[in-house]
Every structure is written in C-alpha cells, then in structure tokens.
Amino acid sequence: MNWKLTEDRPIWIQLVDQLTMLIVSGLYASGAAIPAVRTLAAEAGVNPNTMQRALAELENRGLVETHRTTGRIVTEDLALIQSVRKDFAYQRMSEFFASMHALGYTDEQTRELLAAWENKEETE
Numbered sequence: 001m002n003w004k005l006t007e008d009r010p011i012w013i014q015l016v017d018q019l020t021m022l023i024v025s026g027l028y029a030s031g032a033a034i035p036a037v038r039t040l041a042a043e044a045g046v047n048p049n050t051m052q053r054a055l056a057e058l059e060n061r062g063l064v065e066t067h068r069t070t071g072r073i074v075t076e077d078l079a080l081i082q083s084v085r086k087d088f089a090y091q092r093m094s095e096f097f098a099s100m101h102a103l104g105y106t107d108e109q110t111r112e113l114l115a116a117w118e119n120k121e122e123t124e
Helices: 011-024 037-044 048-060 078-102 107-123
Strands: 064-067 071-074
Touching: 011 048, 011 078, 037 048, 048 064, 078 107
Parallel strands: none
Antiparallel strands: 064 071
C-alpha cells in the first residue's frame, strides 16, 4: 500500500483512516488476516507502537478481531463494514459539497454539474 501521512493530524489517526479504507474497499476482505504490526509499520514507515495503537482502535471499532492462534483478522460483520463504508462516503460527499460552496456553487448547481458530467462521461 502507498501510505500517505501528513503533519496536520496525528499519525495513528491517519493510519486508522487508511486501514479502514482498505477494509471497506475490500482490499482487506472480511475474514482475511491483517499483516503483522511490524510488517505494517515498516511499510508505512512508522513506529510499531504507533501502528499498534491504530490497530487497537480498529479493534475497538469492531472492524478487526484478534485471535490468539491466527492473529488479527478483518471482522466478518458485513453490516458493520457496509455501515462504515457509507459513513466514509457521506464524509467525502460533505467535503466535496463544502469545496463546491467555497467555489460559489449552491447544492442544486453542484447537482446539475454532476448530472452534466455524468452525461458527458456516458457519451464519450
């Protein structure tokens, strides 16, 4: 994975967001094993303790489960995964509409632009 970490938010929160995205997008499938903490930390270029904190948060949220013999796996609760996926989508849409408002567009104008863009994509 191409980890993108910035200085505007705590690293462990960014890791939680990026790992959550891997889960809700299906790259880490339901029931699949999560790589070891040290492996993930090395990939992301962060301290293993920071990655451990992120994984602990995912476990608190129910997206990851820890099993003594198999390590961490992605939850098999598909309803939870879909709920988190929807929440991410709403967050992204909210950010998009806020950026369009900053450009001076109303919600209705933004929807019209999206419809025009969609029609353009279909005709190409």
